[in-house]
Amino acid sequence: MGRSAGRDGAVRTAGHSLAGPALKTTFAALFSTLCAGPVAGLVAGLAAGALGAGLGAEARAAEAPASPPMGRLGLRYIGVPEGILVTAVEPGMGAAAAGVQVGMIIDAVDGAPLPVGDSARAAALRGPPATTVRLGLSGPLDAKPRVVSVERREAQASAEALAAEHEAAPAPPPSARPGAQPAVVQDFRAALRQKSAGKARKATEALVAADYGGIGEAAAVGGALTVARNRPQVALAAARALLAAKPTDPTLLLRVADALSAAGDPSGALEALALRAATLPPELRLGDGRAVVTGSSSLRARGLEVEALAATGEREAAAERLRAMLPFSESAGLVAALGMAPLERQAPWRASVAPVPPFSLALADGGTWGLQAHDGQVRVLAFWATWCGPCAEELPELSKMAAEVRNAGLSVVAVSVDQGLSPAEVGAAAAAMGVELPVGLAPPGLSEALGISGIPAVRVIGRDGALRYAAHGYSAGSVRGVQAAIEEALADKGGGEVVIAQPWGPGGARLRYFAPAPGVSGVAVADGRLTVGRPGYPLVQLGPTGALAGEPEEGVTPPLEGLVWFDGPVGSTGGAPILRALREDGQARWTRGLPGPLVGLAVQGPELWVLTQRELVVLDAEGRALARRALSGLSIAENGAGEGVFVVTDGRRAELVREGERIVERAVLELPGAARVASGGEVADRGTFDLVSGRFGPGGARRVVVSRRDGGVVALDGEGAPAVAVNLPRPAALAVGDLDGDGQDELILRIDDRGVAVVDLRLP
Secondary structure, eight states: OOOEEEETTEEEEOOOBTTBSHHHHHHHHHHHHHHSSOHHHHHHHHHHTOTTSOSOHHHHHHHOTTSOOOBBOOEEEEEETTEEEEEEEOTTSHHHHTTOOTTOEEEEETTEEOOSSHHHHHHHHOBOTTOEEEEEEEOTTOOOEEEEEEEOBOHHHHHHHHHHHHHHSOOOOGGGSTTOOOHHHHHHHHHHTSSOHHHHHHHHHHHHHTGGGGSOHHHHHTTHHHHGGGSHHHHHHHHHHHHHTOOOOHHHHHHHHHHHHHTTOHHHHHHHHHHHHHHOOOSEEOTTSOEEOOSTTTHHHHHHHHHHHHHTTOHHHHHHHHHHHTTTOOOHHHHHHTTOOOOOOOOOEEEOOOBOOOOEEEETTSOEEETGGGTTSEEEEEEEOTTOHHHHHHHHHHHHHHHHHOOTTEEEEEEEOOSSOOHHHHHHHHHHTTOOSOEEEOOTTHHHHTTOOSSSEEEEEOTTSBEEEEEESOOTTHHHHHHHHHHHHHHOOSSSOEEEEEEESSOOEEEEEEEEOTTOOEEEEETTEEEEEOTTSOOEEEOTTSOBOOOOOTTOOOOOEEEEESSSEEEESTTSSEEEEEOTTSOEEEEEEOSSOEEEEEEETTEEEEEESSEEEEEOTTOOEEEEEEOOOSEEEEOTTSSSEEEEETTEEEEEEEETTEEEEEEEEEOTTOOEEOTTSOEEOTTEEEEEEEEOSGGGOEEEEEEETTSEEEEEOTTSOEEEEEEOSSOOEEEEEOSSSSSOOEEEEEETTTEEEEEEEOOO
């Protein structure tokens, strides 16, 4: 990754985690040390100076009896080209007393530039206790450098302060500790793992009586109903008890309907779905206030309704519901089940896909499993963890399926994402579940490279090394989907193009070109060029036909996430709380630390609006802060019809403008369920993966495109009805831009594990 994490003198290479880039591992290590173990262990860790870090120079120095004690500033940081970026500030230490904040960039020590290299930087920060050091730094999203004096202190001082705070506060009960569930929730989930329907019903009634443990309906139930699928009577008893309580959470009601349908109670499933429909806000609300159905939240519910109606003998009603679904989803299985005429499919979009980079796994039996060692085979990677309940259901099924296929051209391996366990330990856990597959540990970076953001997850890699199929989560049909993908990949001898999308509907969409780029994490459009960023690669610019329009110099760190064009590419780097602006040739223009993780960017004329999890800030082209406001939002988009931006917070859409050094609200709409916003003021619910407004209509009229979390993309006509629909292997982030200067926008689909598709879209 090229970044290091340190705590004053102790530095180490930042690692990788399932949750994301190296910085997240840094924070996880810090918090796990603070939250785990008795006070004595915490004090000892602080005194050693090894909080969240391996033994470094500072800790080793403490081991030498003749060495004097060294003072620290109380900082945790990562190295960036501009200096060091502060990622945590320790209470009770000198940095906190001097006002140093997370997101600040330190580039000078005692009037001299910060040295290059981890060891030199650590040495510059260390010194005897009670001495001071002058740090040159700039604040989060602040272009003005300043100098602060920070006292070096012994670690024991902060340890004693933290210990005193701990002793003053009563120890929390086990259910209140981070990560622990209330006892009634634990009892409920334990009951659903057993075979007694009576115990499941009583535990469910107790859960409801205890108000779901105070953590919310859906959170309390979690995936327990799914885990109980192979015990239908247990799932049925729990689902009926939940339905009798008339829950109001749409997520829980969908899980209840799913469980009832699978357990043979279609009437109960219909009742749960009716309750759910009464609680849902509109999936999409257009800028003029019209409510529109997009299928973002309701496709699974609609499919269950069709199945339940057919199961209760109401086939005509089922067919009517299915016809209403077809503009949003191909629903081939339901169409066949009801004996309806299949849809006339358009030709699929095919393109060459780049092969997955080589990697190897350390196996539980002491060997290794290498991707290249299985060239010419279909390779299946099942990602799981020992603590994952749904994984315990899916992995044995995948193992059984692999044994039944028995094809020499197939290699299936279980890939554990557990941290802190050995290959032998995860192998023993898999064997205890009856898994008869090779079991290994995921190497650093593999989860990110294959887009694994949650588990269980499956990736099918074809004979040619290209990713052919991606599955997320566990359901009754997930293993069948994996098996179908394996059979298709086995039939393909490799070397040809693969299907990257399946369009259907009346037409109006044409694939202009596809640029293979696995791991792509940001795109921006300007001056007829498409700029693409991905981890480990320099930025690439593509012209109207996909031809390479130039590359920046090697070694330049590109902005990779939240990429926009603002006098050049601007974005966050590798998930770190840092904003980086480059020139067109890829050279750095300016860098700003952020006060928290980036949510989104919006360009409005000469202003860049930056939304983080803590604050909304307006920057000029030189990166100077023009205005700022404390705000925690979910989504941001430029106001396509005026000045300022739209920001969605929880359940409301605000129109914000800059007035001098202030950011003010001009209009606020209360919109329950709002989570996404587009430049026309359109607002979508949490079932929507992405939402854009572009000039896709006649004469450049604005039209809306929705990307769903199931991989479906739906484009709406001028009446708000679906005009074009496309199925993708996984959800796609959307971008809009005019690449050929004809006054009509092209739609850009960013498919993380495959690349970028540029689509000509013409809507009525």
